[in-house]
Amino acid sequence: MTILARAIDVTRRYGDVLALDRVSLDIRAGELVGLLGPNGAGKSTLINLFVGLRRPTSGTVELLGGSPLDAAVRRGIGVTPQETGLPEYLRVGEIVDFVSAHFPEKTDKGELLARFGLGDLIKRQVGGLSGGQRRRLAVALAFTGRPRLVFLDEPTTGLDVEARRALWDGVKAFHDDGGTVLLTSHYLEEIEALAERVVVVGHGRVLADDTVRAVRDMVGVRRVSLVAEHLPELPGVLGSERVDGRISLVTTDPDRLVVELVRSGAPFSGLEIRPTTLEEAFLAITSKESAHV
Numbered sequence: 001m002t003i004l005a006r007a008i009d010v011t012r013r014y015g016d017v018l019a020l021d022r023v024s025l026d027i028r029a030g031e032l033v034g035l036l037g038p039n040g041a042g043k044s045t046l047i048n049l050f051v052g053l054r055r056p057t058s059g060t061v062e063l064l065g066g067s068p069l070d071a072a073v074r075r076g077i078g079v080t081p082q083e084t085g086l087p088e089y090l091r092v093g094e095i096v097d098f099v100s101a102h103f104p105e106k107t108d109k110g111e112l113l114a115r116f117g118l119g120d121l122i123k124r125q126v127g128g129l130s131g132g133q134r135r136r137l138a139v140a141l142a143f144t145g146r147p148r149l150v151f152l153d154e155p156t157t158g159l160d161v162e163a164r165r166a167l168w169d170g171v172k173a174f175h176d177d178g179g180t181v182l183l184t185s186h187y188l189e190e191i192e193a194l195a196e197r198v199v200v201v202g203h204g205r206v207l208a209d210d211t212v213r214a215v216r217d218m219v220g221v222r223r224v225s226l227v228a229e230h231l232p233e234l235p236g237v238l239g240s241e242r243v244d245g246r247i248s249l250v251t252t253d254p255d256r257l258v259v260e261l262v263r264s265g266a267p268f269s270g271l272e273i274r275p276t277t278l279e280e281a282f283l284a285i286t287s288k289e290s291a292h293v
């Protein structure tokens with residue numbers, strides 16, 4: 001499969017800070033990849049290297065078969081950084097026209113705005129948009145030049161549920177047409193909802209790179225929940241909480257936990273065992289990593 005972006009053994013330092021530590025990563029055509037990691041993990045740095053805003057301290061970054069430093073190569077991508085400033089006095093349609101003028105191919109303006117739920121706002125000045133509408137416009141702009149590959153750095157930060165879903169629909173529509181996307185997110189449900197592949201980054205390193213399901217399985221954490229008055233000490237419990245009378249136990253070995261529970265003779269009912277959410281998997285991976293440091 002065609003590789004659209006590639007990092008080969010990339011290290012990036014900012015003075016004494018090691019932001020990326022020998023990272024290798026391929027983004028293949030047609031993928032929607034979620035880059036997940038805590039604050040300061042190195043996600044934005046990696047995006048900045050891919051889009052040519054920064055250079056690696058060592059290692060190689062390739063973009064669309066060329067160099068991210070080549071402006072002609074960069075015309076094939078779209079980017080929305082974590083923060084954007086849009087001129088307040090321009091109208092939504094004018095901003096789209098201005099940005100698309102930089103690209104040889106253009107996405108249809110009406111279609112683009114409709115995809116991001118901005119169809120009725122084409123004549124509205126940016127100064128009159130809500131925060132959520134501005135963010136959706138900033139993200140929509142990444143798609144104006146018919147890009148092959150789009151980088152979105154925390155696209156839905158600060159959006160309410162409805163605005164977030166409108167934005168997801170726009171990203172999904174691009175992906176359904178064969179577009180490739182790398183997005184970072186702190187919203188784990190976002191990665192679960194959008195991405196097929198998740199790359200977990202921590203301390204500048206790639207900790208996991210697999211399907212969402214495989215990352216969960218890799219961590220192997222399960223949630224065992226039940227109704228009980230009291231529970232004895234049980235083996236292999238990583239965490240527990242009591243919500244509305246139900247006790248939830250997080251464990252890597254649910255079989256053993258249930259055997260021990262039955263053996264203890266403690267009365268219980270309503271036993272459920274379910275896979276963890278990506279959030280739980282993510283916390284387990286990053287805390288394992290911290291334990292090694």
Ligand SMILES: Nc1ncnc2c1ncn2[C@@H]1O[C@H](COP(=O)(O)OP(=O)(O)OP(=O)(O)O)[C@@H](O)[C@H]1O
Nearest residue numbers: 014017018019037038039040041042043044045046
């Ligand atoms: N321009 C810079 N100068 C100095 N240090 C920097 C600079 N940019 C990033 N860093 C440091 O590099 C590390 C990685 O930062 P980066 O912004 O890539 O992380 P991130 O995963 O995107 O975090 P967040 O989720 O908070 O956006 C952090 O320790 C950060 O403080």
